[in-house]
Amino acid sequence: MSGTDSAAGKAGQPGAATARKHTAQPKAQILIEALPWLTRHHGKTVVIKFGGNAMIDDDLKAAFAQDVVFLRHAGLKPVVVHGGGPQISAQLDKHGLVSEFKAGLRVTTPEAMDVVRMVLAGQVQRELVGLLNQHGPLAVGMTGEDAHTISATKHLPEIDGEPVDIGRVGEITAIDTGAIEALLDDGRIPVVSSIARSEDDGHVYNVNADTAAAALAAALGAETLMVLTDVEGLYADWPHSDEVISQLTASELEKLLPELSSGMVPKMEGCLHAVRGGVRTARVIDGRVQHAILLEIFTDEGIGTMVLPDAPTDTHEGGAQ
Numbered sequence: 001m002s003g004t005d006s007a008a009g010k011a012g013q014p015g016a017a018t019a020r021k022h023t024a025q026p027k028a029q030i031l032i033e034a035l036p037w038l039t040r041h042h043g044k045t046v047v048i049k050f051g052g053n054a055m056i057d058d059d060l061k062a063a064f065a066q067d068v069v070f071l072r073h074a075g076l077k078p079v080v081v082h083g084g085g086p087q088i089s090a091q092l093d094k095h096g097l098v099s100e101f102k103a104g105l106r107v108t109t110p111e112a113m114d115v116v117r118m119v120l121a122g123q124v125q126r127e128l129v130g131l132l133n134q135h136g137p138l139a140v141g142m143t144g145e146d147a148h149t150i151s152a153t154k155h156l157p158e159i160d161g162e163p164v165d166i167g168r169v170g171e172i173t174a175i176d177t178g179a180i181e182a183l184l185d186d187g188r189i190p191v192v193s194s195i196a197r198s199e200d201d202g203h204v205y206n207v208n209a210d211t212a213a214a215a216l217a218a219a220l221g222a223e224t225l226m227v228l229t230d231v232e233g234l235y236a237d238w239p240h241s242d243e244v245i246s247q248l249t250a251s252e253l254e255k256l257l258p259e260l261s262s263g264m265v266p267k268m269e270g271c272l273h274a275v276r277g278g279v280r281t282a283r284v285i286d287g288r289v290q291h292a293i294l295l296e297i298f299t300d301e302g303i304g305t306m307v308l309p310d311a312p313t314d315t316h317e318g319g320a321q
Contacts, residue, residue: 034298041297042075044223045184047279049213049270050082050128052230054287064228065131067293068189072138076223077184080132080139080191081216083209084124091115091123102166103157104265108206113168116206117143120193129191139189144196145204147179150212152196152205170196170205172212175219192216214270218277225274226296227267228287233305234260234268247306250275271307282307 048068054060071078088106089099092115100107108116125141132139144150152170156163183190194209210227217225233244234256248256253272260268264284271282285292285304295303 037298038074041223043077045077045079045217045220046071046297047079047081047213047217047220047222047225048293049210049225049227049267050080050287051085051209051228052287054228055082055084055124056086057288060287060290061128061131063290064287064293065128065134067291069132069135069138070294071297072187072189078189079180079184079216079220079222080128080189081194081209081213082120082124082128082191083194084120087124088116088119091119102164103159104263105155105157105166105169105208106206108167108169110168113204113206116168117195117204120195125191125193132189132191138187139191140183141191141193142179143193144207144212148174148176148197149179149192150175150194150196150207150215151199152207153198153200154203154205168203168205170198170207172196172207172215173199175215177216177219180216180220208266210266210270211273214274214277214282217274217279217282221278222274223280224297225271225279225282226293227270227282227284228292229264229267229284230286230288231264231284232286233284233303234264245305247308249308250310253307268307275307275309280309 050064054064068078068080085106092099092112095111095115097109097112097115106112121141121143125143129139129141142149144152150172151174153173155169155171156165158164180190180192192212194207194212196205196207196212197203198205213227214225232242233246234248236243236245250272253268257265257268257272267284271284274282283296283304283306285296289295289303292303
């Protein structure tokens with residue numbers, strides 16, 4: 001036997017195949033770990049609020065799109081809701097319009113609303129739909145205006161006990177899930193811009209995307225609401241500690257709300273609204289981590305903060321934290 005034949009013979013021996021299997025073993029282990037979560041979440045609706053750095057970093061955007069498509073192919077029904085704060089501010093600046101905030105909300109004049117609508121439905125949504133559809137004909141973009149999906153009335157926040165007019169900022173009054181459910185039944189991924197139309201004055205309103213995602217999750221009877229943010233989760237004693245609360249109940253969260261930073265309030269209020277509206281779990285996760293969605297749903301550890309209903313439950317969701 002020549003040296004070449006001898007080498008080929010060795011390569012074909014059982015020992016070589018076993019070694020190759022061993023190097024691939026961790027990959028198999030990861031897939032097996034996901035199995036109970038795949039089983040539990042199969043056929044369930046998941047509402048994901050897309051925001052923060054995940055919206056402006058190209059690598060994070062691509063990873064987000066991969067995660068959402070993975071959910072769809074794994075048998076879940078993802079619905080994406082997005083805002084676009086950084087992009088709106090940039091376009092307002094280009095148009096010579098000042099970005100002003102009161103009570104944590106953007107003051108939205110009629111001129112600013114035109115820009116908001118253009119950016120959300122014409123820029124951010126189109127890019128996200130394009131990223132998702134690189135993986136197949138899956139994503140369909142829509143706004144809350146379409147098929148009366150989100151209706152709103154003018155929101156008048158209170159500052160120092162007095163209602164303040166901040167323009168075309170809406171407070172959700174009704175959700176119609178018909179169009180979204182039809183898309184889900186057709187195997188599509190709805191991508192919803194957080195814009196609403198008012199039934200009382202006919203105006204179009206800018207709606208907080210965290211609030212819109214929570215309202216849609218509750219109306220759809222979603223299994224979970226996931227809110228991407230730029231922090232690791234809800235901190236136990238910020239700024240004195242960076243320890244993340246891995247899990248808490250709706251009542252525990254309600255007690256913490258008055259102490260939270262203004263940026264976290266709409267996210268955590270959204271989680272509270274969702275679980276009290278019948279959503280099984282709500283999670284705030286770090287959108288700066290690539291594939292954060294998959295890590296949260298399909299691993300035993302999970303990441304971020306999970307909010308659970310007050311009622312006792314026999315579920316221990318992936319990630320079980």
